[in-house]
Amino acid sequence: MHLLIALVLTLWQAPPPLRGSRPESKPPEKSAYLAFVDREFIFTVEIVKPGVPIFNFVSTSDKEFNLLAKQVRLTLENRTTPGQFFVVDTGNPKEPIIVPSVRMRPKSSFGVRLQGEFGSEKEALAAKITIGDEEFKLVPLSSFDFENLVLKVNRLNLASPDISDDWRVLKLEVIGTRGPALQRPRSRQFDAP
Numbered sequence: 001m002h003l004l005i006a007l008v009l010t011l012w013q014a015p016p017p018l019r020g021s022r023p024e025s026k027p028p029e030k031s032a033y034l035a036f037v038d039r040e041f042i043f044t045v046e047i048v049k050p051g052v053p054i055f056n057f058v059s060t061s062d063k064e065f066n067l068l069a070k071q072v073r074l075t076l077e078n079r080t081t082p083g084q085f086f087v088v089d090t091g092n093p094k095e096p097i098i099v100p101s102v103r104m105r106p107k108s109s110f111g112v113r114l115q116g117e118f119g120s121e122k123e124a125l126a127a128k129i130t131i132g133d134e135e136f137k138l139v140p141l142s143s144f145d146f147e148n149l150v151l152k153v154n155r156l157n158l159a160s161p162d163i164s165d166d167w168r169v170l171k172l173e174v175i176g177t178r179g180p181a182l183q184r185p186r187s188r189q190f191d192a193p
Contacts, residue, residue, distance in 0.1 A: 030123040031140035035149055036176035039167065042153055043138055043176075045074065045127050046146070050120040055086070056111040057104060058153060060163045065104040065131050072114055075126040087113040104131075107158040135181040149175075 032047040042058040055072055059065070069083035088097040089112075102112060127138040141149065152170040160166060 027145075028140045028142055030125045031142065031146075032123050033141045033143060033146035034124060034127045034138040035141050035146065036129070036136045036138040036178070037149070037172060038174050038176075038178060039163065041131075041136065043127075043129055043136060044146070044149070044153075045072075045114070045124065045138060047118075047122060047124065050122050051118040053114045053118065053124075054111060055083075055114045056109065058109040058156065058158070059104045060107055060156075060158065061104075062106050064106055066101055067104055067129070067131060068101045069114065069116070070100075071130045073128045074114075074116075074118060074121075074124045075128070076118065076121045076124055080128075081117055083114040083116040085115040087115050089113070109158065130181045133181050135179055137177045137179075139176045141175075 034045040036043040040059070040061050042056075044056045046054045046056075048054055053074060057067075069086050072083045073080050074083075085098045085100055086102050088099060088102075090096055096113075098115070102110060104110070123140075125140065129136045129138070152172055155170055156163070156166050166172075
């Protein structure tokens with residue numbers, strides 16, 4: 001009887017089955033779907049229509065961060081373009097809130113539209129996000145892999161004292177890379193003679 005109860009509980013907590021299987025393929029070079037996933041942050045960018053990216057984050061960190069729109073940069077066909085503003089949906093399409101930054105609170109998630117000079121691009125080669133002295137590199141995903149990631153992320157319990165249980169049950173994997181942010185060279189100033 002105990003074995004049956006344990007089996008039922010395990011199946012009840014398992015992620016939903018995939019809608020179909022697909023052969024393993026190499027990741028796309030560019031896509032309308034980009035992601036970064038590790039145990040502290042999950043970032044996604046989805047280009048929902050030409051030139052209109054939606055940016056989402058999940059923070060499992062105990063710290064608070066301020067993220068400027070210009071710290072989110074999309075690598076398009078032949079250029080890297082920073083965001084200019086975040087557009088927050090208020091429920092009234094005529095009255096969105098346009099802000100230069102968002103606060104990433106501990107153990108929270110949020111989604112905004114990223115406004116910038118993205119032209120009519122439908123896909124991106126990559127995206128980079130700088131927070132403090134770290135840079136997060138998002139990678140292109142197929143729509144299938146992106147949808148599966150979203151299903152898993154939506155099941156995360158951010159109130160959990162140990163998020164590693166959710167990672168194990170949902171079978172989340174690290175996507176993208178995280179490293180030190182490159183310091184941009186400052187222009188040298190010369191004293192007038």
